[in-house]
Amino acid sequence: MLDIEKLKQAMGELDEDTVLEILNGVMADGGAEAEKAMEACQDGLNIVGDLFEKSEYFVGDLIFAGELMTQAVEILSPALTSGGGSAKGRMIMCTVKDDLHDIGKNIVIAMLQASGFEVIDLGIDVDPQTIVEEAKKNDVKIIALSGVLTLAIDSMKATVDAFKEAGLRDQTKIIIGGAPVSAEACEHVGADAWAHNPQDTIRICSEWAAQMQ
Amino acid sequence: MDNEKKVDITKYPEGLEYLAEHLQLPVPIEDPEARKAYVFGLIDLLVRQ
Amino acid sequence: MTNQELRQYRAKLFRDASNFVKPDRVPHMSFFVTWKILDAGYKLSEAMNDYDIMEKVVRRHQEEYGFDCILEMGARNAIRIPMALGACSYYINDEAGTVNFKDKAICEHDELTELAQDVKKFFWEKGMSRKYPMWADGTVTLTDVQKALDERTLFMEYMGRISKIMSEEYALPPYAAPKGYGYIALDFMFNTIRGIRGLSIDMRKDTGALEAALDAVNARYFRPGIEMLKKAPVGPDLNACFDYDLTLLCHTILNQKQFDKYLWPYMKETLDVLAEKKMTVRLFMEGSSKRFWDYLKDYPKGLIVMHPEQDDVFEIRKELPNVAILGGMPVSLLGTGTKEQCVERAKALCEELGKDGGFMLTQDKMVSFRNDAKPENVKAVCEYMRSL
Numbered sequence: 001m002l003d004i005e006k007l008k009q010a011m012g013e014l015d016e017d018t019v020l021e022i023l024n025g026v027m028a029d030g031g032a033e034a035e036k037a038m039e040a041c042q043d044g045l046n047i048v049g050d051l052f053e054k055s056e057y058f059v060g061d062l063i064f065a066g067e068l069m070t071q072a073v074e075i076l077s078p079a080l081t082s083g084g085g086s087a088k089g090r091m092i093m094c095t096v097k098d099d100l101h102d103i104g105k106n107i108v109i110a111m112l113q114a115s116g117f118e119v120i121d122l123g124i125d126v127d128p129q130t131i132v133e134e135a136k137k138n139d140v141k142i143i144a145l146s147g148v149l150t151l152a153i154d155s156m157k158a159t160v161d162a163f164k165e166a167g168l169r170d171q172t173k174i175i176i177g178g179a180p181v182s183a184e185a186c187e188h189v190g191a192d193a194w195a196h197n198p199q200d201t202i203r204i205c206s207e208w209a210a211q212m213q
Numbered sequence: 214m215d216n217e218k219k220v221d222i223t224k225y226p227e228g229l230e231y232l233a234e235h236l237q238l239p240v241p242i243e244d245p246e247a248r249k250a251y252v253f254g255l256i257d258l259l260v261r262q
Numbered sequence: 263m264t265n266q267e268l269r270q271y272r273a274k275l276f277r278d279a280s281n282f283v284k285p286d287r288v289p290h291m292s293f294f295v296t297w298k299i300l301d302a303g304y305k306l307s308e309a310m311n312d313y314d315i316m317e318k319v320v321r322r323h324q325e326e327y328g329f330d331c332i333l334e335m336g337a338r339n340a341i342r343i344p345m346a347l348g349a350c351s352y353y354i355n356d357e358a359g360t361v362n363f364k365d366k367a368i369c370e371h372d373e374l375t376e377l378a379q380d381v382k383k384f385f386w387e388k389g390m391s392r393k394y395p396m397w398a399d400g401t402v403t404l405t406d407v408q409k410a411l412d413e414r415t416l417f418m419e420y421m422g423r424i425s426k427i428m429s430e431e432y433a434l435p436p437y438a439a440p441k442g443y444g445y446i447a448l449d450f451m452f453n454t455i456r457g458i459r460g461l462s463i464d465m466r467k468d469t470g471a472l473e474a475a476l477d478a479v480n481a482r483y484f485r486p487g488i489e490m491l492k493k494a495p496v497g498p499d500l501n502a503c504f505d506y507d508l509t510l511l512c513h514t515i516l517n518q519k520q521f522d523k524y525l526w527p528y529m530k531e532t533l534d535v536l537a538e539k540k541m542t543v544r545l546f547m548e549g550s551s552k553r554f555w556d557y558l559k560d561y562p563k564g565l566i567v568m569h570p571e572q573d574d575v576f577e578i579r580k581e582l583p584n585v586a587i588l589g590g591m592p593v594s595l596l597g598t599g600t601k602e603q604c605v606e607r608a609k610a611l612c613e614e615l616g617k618d619g620g621f622m623l624t625q626d627k628m629v630s631f632r633n634d635a636k637p638e639n640v641k642a643v644c645e646y647m648r649s650l
Contacts, residue, residue: 014466060462060515067463098355100362103458150593151360151631179549179572180594180627188598222404223397225386236408239415253382255411260368260389261454262344262351 002026002033004040011044011072012051014064019044023075031079038080041072045114053199062198063103066110087116088209091142092135094122096155101148104178108144111198115206128155128162135163141171142208144201145191147178153185160190173208177201229253265433269501272330273435275622276503280542280586281564282619287650288612290643291437291503291588291624292329295338296361298322300632305356310341313420320424324432326637327644331503333437333624335424340417346410347394347402359632367457368392371464371471377455378474381482389455438544439499442506444487446528447480452512455479461512465520476524484528491535498541504567505541508532514549526557533558537565544569544588555581571627579615587615588622591643596625596635601642608643612650623647 003022010018019041026037048065051057057065091112095105102124109119122134135143143163145156156176163169175193176186186194192208195201222228233248240248263271275289294301299309302319309315316336324332339361344350353362368389369377377384391398396406428434451472452461464472491506498505513525536543544567547554551570558566559582569588570578578587590611595604608623615621623643629635 016467056517058515058517058520060458060465060520061517063459063462063515064466067459098358098360098362100353100364149360149362149631150597150627150634151358153594153597154631154633182594184594184598188594221400222402222407223387223390223400225380225383229382229386232404232407235404236411238411252411253386255407255414256386256390258340258414259344259347259410260385260393262340262393 002037002040004036007037007040008044008047011041011065011068012047014048014061014068016068019068019072020075023072027075027079031076034076034079038072038076041069042114042116045069045111049111049114049199049202052197059107062107062111066107069110069114088206089142089212090118090120090138090140091144091205091209092120092122092131092138092140093144093146094126094131095124095146095148096152096159097125097127098155099147099149099152100124101146101178104148105146108146108177108198108201111202112144112205115202117205117209128159131159132162132166132168135168135172136166141173141212142205143172143174144205145174145176147176147180150180152178153180153189156181156185156191157189164190173205175201175204229256265430268433269429269435272433273501273503275330276435277498277500277542279616279619279622280504280567282586284617284619288616288647289330289503289622290647291622292323292327292332293334293625293627294323294332294629294635294640295334296359297629297631297634300359301326301637306359306361307354307356309336310339310354313416313423316420317424317427320428321432324428324434327640328648329434329644331434331437332428334628335421335428337417337421337424343410343413343417344393346413347406348396349394351393361630366392367455367460369455369460369475371456371460371467374464374468374471374475378471378478381478436502437504438507439502439505441487441490442499442502442504444506444508444532444543445484446508446510446512446525446532447476447484448524448528449509449511450479450483451476452515458515462515465516465524472524480528488531488535491532491539494539496539504544505539506532506536506543507546508543509546509548510554511548513547513553518553521553530557533561533565537561540564542567547571551578558582558585561585567622569624575611575615575621579620586620586622588624589626590615590621590623591625593625593627593629593634596629596639596643597633599639601639604639604643605646608646612647 007022023037026033045065048057052062093105093109095101109121112119120138145159160174163172174191176189176191177195181194193204220227220231222231229249229252233252238248238251240251275285278285279289296306299306299319302322304315309319320335339352341350341352351364353364396402456464546569548571550572552573561584563584567586567588575587575590595607
């Protein structure tokens with residue numbers, strides 16, 4: 001019998017041994033409780049996010065949490081009927097053109113997924129036109145742009161401009177994140193919001209998703 | 214400067230000893246320890262770059 | 263003033279500011295890296311592959327702007343040495359004017375014990391194999407290694423030459439004293455050996471293996487430096503702007519327990535020795551420096567010059583009145599602001615933070631890309647700083 005609370009707490013405490021033991025137990029029992037186990041892992045990841053916000057956890061803990069969540073999905077996926085939580089709808093995230101950093105992006109994606117978004121990950125070094133086309137193709141209205149290098153600001157601006165040129169800017173919300181972003185950079189880029197951490201990104205994107213529904 | 218396949222230079226310590234003996238270095242041949250240290254300095258730099 | 267006098271005058275500006283003695287004027291340091299190549303009209307790959315071009319770039323940077331010290335003289339991305347073995351961790355895009363570093367770990371988590379057992383063997387066999395395909399497949403030859411060695415010699419010659427030129431012809435003091443560069447073992451793990459992702463896992467999983475590896479890496483690479491420092495004579499090297507440099511990277515990912523266990527003890531040992539020797543250290547902190555503040559507040563004035571990448575320098579002064587500040591000029595302002603805004607910022611910094619010493623102006627981040635700074639803004643700030 002799955003102990004949901006124990007799994008959730010173990011995930012929140014990043015107790016890898018306990019998490020894997022419980023999940024392997026779920027699968028050994030036939031996987032009937034895989035959906036519930038996945039939800040408990042996602043709730044546990046939200047605890048991780050809260051602890052990050054309180055500065056008890058740092059970026060390294062988020063990276064480890066992402067790794068643990070990946071393992072959880074791998075173990076449970078044969079028994080999962082849905083593709084995971086997407087209650088808040090779809091969004092796109094990527095690292096912008098000429099920037100090859102992916103760690104920050106990957107952390108934020110893991111946390112967004114845990115909070116209920118279906119995130120389309122376009123990868124790194126993504127040019128503005130590709131982002132616009134993918135947004136159109138997938139009918140996505142929330143875009144998160146990541147970057148580490150100072151030049152990412154230029155690429156973020158070019159991306160926002162590309163949405164304007166495509167006539168999609170008014171119906172799209174764009175958030176920028178990463179080391180070089182700031183309130184001034186956000187204004188310069190013409191984005192709707194900016195964030196330095198996953199929790200702010202989740203909060204802002206969740207508000208947008210609620211408004212859109 | 215070849216005949217180099219006699220020793221696998223990618224193995225330690227035999228590769229280091231071979232390179233320290235055979236490379237043209239600005240360190241006298243009479244000081245093998247200093248020559249090894251010089252070669253290892255290059256390896257450190259190459260691993261970091 | 264002769265060049266020698268001017269060089270000493272500039273070094274003294276930094277020394278006075280570091281010791282909270284009112285300097286003749288607030289000194290101005292260049293933290294421009296690859297930007298200066300693009301500013302001189304060259305492609306990145308051209309300058310990085312040709313030391314004569316790089317020399318022209320560095321000369322022009324000083325002729326055009328006129329700083330009191332240049333921190334980076336074209337040696338940051340030494341691509342010719344690894345390229346002699348057919349690989350390089352830098353990805354250069356000349357069209358975009360960008361350099362990205364490929365974050366590639368040379369050690370896996372389950373190899374930490376092996377690393378701890380013999381660091382040299384690990385670097386030689388596994389480290390080299392992971393960086394250089396010809397090492398991995400065993401096709402590397404003595405001739406290849408000789409080429410890399412020759413490239414290293416050329417690089418060292420360039421470093422010697424450019425340092426001499428900038429010192430003698432342009433009267434610029436060296437930024438740090440000879441051998442005055444330190445590093446923390448955990449940063450080496452973070453930056454070179456395990457990477458960001460790997461170290462994050464190591465600190466949560468089988469931490470004994472990480473600790474053993476850290477001890478081994480520390481003993482081989484950093485302990486000798488500390489021991490040498492302990493034997494150094496007391497007192498600063500007044501020919502250089504600072505005695506020592508410590509660049510800190512991995513604190514950006516550590517939680518408090520990890521910080522206290524893996525980073526602070528090593529850093530504290532270095533700071534304590536430097537304090538005992540009455541030397542000055544520049545601490546460059548990637549990301550936010552805030553988590554260091556409590557740890558630094560009891561050190562004496564004159565020891566620490568903090569170069570923060572992200573934090574408000576006015577707030578730092580309030581919180582850490584014992585720490586001199588290097589920085590304050592946002593790259594974002596140099597890149598998108600007007601000349602007037604940039605000069606206004608420099609003026610406010612000098613008046614509020616520098617009137618009694620304790621402040622030196624430089625850019626908050628390494629200036630790397632074309633749009634990081636407008637040349638006219640840089641020129642205006644340099645002219646203003648020289649006019650003080």
